[in-house]
Amino acid sequence: MPKKRKSIPVLPQWIFQGALDNAKDVILITEAEPLDKPGPKIVYANQAFYELTGFTPEETIGNDPRMLQGEDTDRATLERVRTALKAGEPIRVEVVNYTKSGQSYWLDMIIVPLRDPDDKVTHFAAIERDITAVKNLERDLMRRHETATGEVRRLAKANDIIEASRRQLCELDAENNRLISIIGHDLRNAFTAIIGFTALLEARVKDLSTAQIADEVTRIHRVVKDSHRMLENLLAYSLMQRETPEPRLQPVSVSPLVDRVLGDLEDRATPKGIVLEPPASEHLVVADERMLEVVIRNLVENAIKFSHAGGRVWISGRDVDGHSRISVSDSGVGMSEAQIRSVLDQQRVKPSVGTAEEKGTGFGLILCGQLIRKMGGQLAVRSELGKGTTFELVLERVP
Ligand SMILES: Cc1cc2nc3c(=O)[nH]c(=O)nc-3n(C[C@H](O)[C@H](O)[C@H](O)COP(=O)(O)O)c2cc1C
Numbered sequence: 001m002p003k004k005r006k007s008i009p010v011l012p013q014w015i016f017q018g019a020l021d022n023a024k025d026v027i028l029i030t031e032a033e034p035l036d037k038p039g040p041k042i043v044y045a046n047q048a049f050y051e052l053t054g055f056t057p058e059e060t061i062g063n064d065p066r067m068l069q070g071e072d073t074d075r076a077t078l079e080r081v082r083t084a085l086k087a088g089e090p091i092r093v094e095v096v097n098y099t100k101s102g103q104s105y106w107l108d109m110i111i112v113p114l115r116d117p118d119d120k121v122t123h124f125a126a127i128e129r130d131i132t133a134v135k136n137l138e139r140d141l142m143r144r145h146e147t148a149t150g151e152v153r154r155l156a157k158a159n160d161i162i163e164a165s166r167r168q169l170c171e172l173d174a175e176n177n178r179l180i181s182i183i184g185h186d187l188r189n190a191f192t193a194i195i196g197f198t199a200l201l202e203a204r205v206k207d208l209s210t211a212q213i214a215d216e217v218t219r220i221h222r223v224v225k226d227s228h229r230m231l232e233n234l235l236a237y238s239l240m241q242r243e244t245p246e247p248r249l250q251p252v253s254v255s256p257l258v259d260r261v262l263g264d265l266e267d268r269a270t271p272k273g274i275v276l277e278p279p280a281s282e283h284l285v286v287a288d289e290r291m292l293e294v295v296i297r298n299l300v301e302n303a304i305k306f307s308h309a310g311g312r313v314w315i316s317g318r319d320v321d322g323h324s325r326i327s328v329s330d331s332g333v334g335m336s337e338a339q340i341r342s343v344l345d346q347q348r349v350k351p352s353v354g355t356a357e358e359k360g361t362g363f364g365l366i367l368c369g370q371l372i373r374k375m376g377g378q379l380a381v382r383s384e385l386g387k388g389t390t391f392e393l394v395l396e397r398v399p
Pocket of ligand 1: 035064065069079085096097109111
């Protein structure tokens with residue numbers, strides 16, 4: 001047996017009217033025609049509408065809802081509304097409206113067509129809710145999300161930097177360890193030689209002539225001096241790593257400094273028959289004297305190392321383009337483009353062997369680079385294979 005449907009009681013109109021009047025959402029009813037101005041004409045608005053908009057019934061009834069629109073009301077949304085209304089279809093949109101005093105608010109608006117018993121759309125009813133608070137919350141959340149995303153991105157970046165620094169530190173640490181082991185080996189070799197020479201001297205001193213003893217002492221002296229230079233470099237380098245001392249920049253006279261360096265390296269150059277030539281004229285630069293001396297000593301030592309027997313090493317100074325340039329040149333083996341690049345790449349020590357089998361850690365040049373940068377200068381290299389090399393120190397000129 002089919003269930004009997006409960007018949008819906010027909011309620012008097014005042015009950016519907018009361019429900020609409022007292023609803024908390026805005027309710028607007030318009031005529032269906034015309035849709036263009038002056039339509040759709042408002043025929044009913046409930047209390048919530050007047051409270052929200054500030055308009056009076058006199059200003060509302062007979063008017064059309066466009067009076068609620070303004071600058072921030074989205075035109076594309078209104079087009080969608082218009083299309084739906086034309087097709088007699090329901091639609092739901094969110095749109096910005098304005099009160100009578102010009103205050104904007106967000107509206108969640110549902111418009112439905114109302115049909116007569118012949119199914120003809122005679123009116124539209126809109127149920128509208130003020131969603132400004134929700135929209136503001138949404139906007140705040142968006143902002144917070146953006147801030148949080150920005151923060152996450154910043155943290156990720158910071159993390160990348162930390163990671164890169166960590167990797168750099170690891171590399172530096174590995175490089176330092178490599179350096180210590182190379183220098184350690186060099187020093188051990190030097191000490192082995194010193195011990196050997198002195199033991200020999202001690203055992204045979206009575207049998208040796210004064211000239212022979214003098215010869216032995218010269219050999220010992222040379223090895224001790226080389227070791228001393230190596231230690232000086234090592235200490236200067238370790239100081240740079242730990243304390244990065246601020247350079248004391250002042251006008252420095254190049255000639256006496258070069259004379260000291262050349263005098264010191266005479267014992268290196270003489271056995272190879274290399275002539276060391278100081279600058280032809282006096283020259284002044286702005287530098288830290290001690291740092292400059294370490295740099296020039298290393299450059300001259302290098303030049304001697306890579307010069308053939310009977311070669312020349314000469315130092316010159318000149319002022320160019322507002323800078324002072326001190327160059328250390330040699331007539332030695334020279335370098336290829338790749339070798340120059342490798343020398344200027346200050347990341348790794350590259351042990352090398354000179355023309356007389358002189359060993360070296362290559363770290364003298366790393367130290368030079370660091371000291372020059374500390375003094376605000378630059379190191380440039382010009383070289384040609386088989387012809388020789390010029391290392392040029394570009395420093396501030398004495399004003
Ligand atoms: C019943 C009804 C209520 C409406 N209420 C609003 C409203 O509160 N705010 C609004 O911006 N548009 C409202 N509209 C939409 C406009 O009246 C109009 O249809 C819309 O701006 C698109 O038409 P247009 O392109 O000619 O402007 C309502 C429309 C109807 C039919």
